[in-house]
Amino acid sequence: xxxxxxxxxxxxxxxxxxxxxxxxxxxxxxxxxxxxxxxxxxxxxxxxxxxxxxxxxxxxxxxxxxxxxxxxxxxxxxxxxxxxxxxxxxxxxxxxxxxxxxxxxxxxxxxxxxxxxxxxxxxxxxxxxxxxxxxxxxxxxxxxxxxxxxxxxxxxxxxxxxxxxxxxxxxxxxxxxxxxxxxxxxxxxxxxxxxxxxxxxx
Numbered sequence: 491x492x493x494x495x496x497x498x499x500x501x502x503x504x505x506x507x508x509x510x511x512x513x514x515x516x517x518x519x520x521x522x523x524x525x526x527x528x529x530x531x532x533x534x535x536x537x538x539x540x541x542x543x544x545x546x547x548x549x550x551x552x553x554x555x556x557x558x559x560x561x562x563x564x565x566x567x568x569x570x571x572x573x574x575x576x577x578x579x580x581x582x583x584x585x586x587x588x589x590x591x592x593x594x595x596x597x598x599x600x601x602x603x604x605x606x607x608x609x610x611x612x613x614x615x616x617x618x619x620x621x622x623x624x625x626x627x628x629x630x631x632x633x634x635x636x637x638x639x640x641x642x643x644x645x646x647x648x649x650x651x652x653x654x655x656x657x658x659x660x661x662x663x664x665x666x667x668x669x670x671x672x673x674x675x676x677x678x679x680x681x682x683x684x685x686x687x688x689x690x691x692x
Contacts, residue, residue, distance in 0.1 A: 491634035494626075497681075498638025501625060502541070504677040505573065505617050506646050507670065512607050516647055520654025525600035530647040532604045537618060537643035544623020545636045563685060566621045570682035574675045581671035625685065 507513075516533060519526040608614065626635035650657065660666050 494634035540618035545626035
């Protein structure tokens with residue numbers, strides 16, 4: 491279970507920690523203290539549900555089909571390698587995470603905005619349901635993989651909210667994001683190599 495947990499934690503962390511609309515929105519809500527914990531909880535819950543659907547549902551179906559497993563393996567390898575390349579490229583361009591100033595919103599408005607920024611992105615389904623699902627379903631402990639992925643999501647979103655005031659000025663630094671993106675690129679490249687070699691998806 492330990493190895494499955496580590497795989498889930500690293501793969502999910504590598505995919506989730508990146509400059510994007512969802513992370514900017516969570517940071518923004520954390521800075522303004524506007525329904526921030528609700529926003530973090532919804533983001534994490536959506537991740538848990540989608541990863542769970544993949545690992546315990548679609549991923550299990552894929553795992554039963556040899557051809558689909560091979561397709562998932564090489565498609566996943568290509569996707570992770572591409573994400574690693576994007577992270578590496580971001581490390582050498584001017585990218586920072588800045589929270590925008592917006593008008594006060596009700597909790598219903600914050601909830602709707604969170605669901606929109608989380609679920610109206612096709613890539614989230616590829617990452618969680620298909621990729622994480624296919625990898626997690628063939629782990630020695632699918633539940634361990636799911637718990638690791640869930641902990642990465644929980645830690646990131648709630649960490650963004652809890653440390654928003656401290657993080658905001660630092661996440662506006664190109665040097666900090668360069669370091670983050672280099673780490674992300676290394677993690678994703680390592681996971682892609684392990685996926686291609688059969689180490690995490692036999």
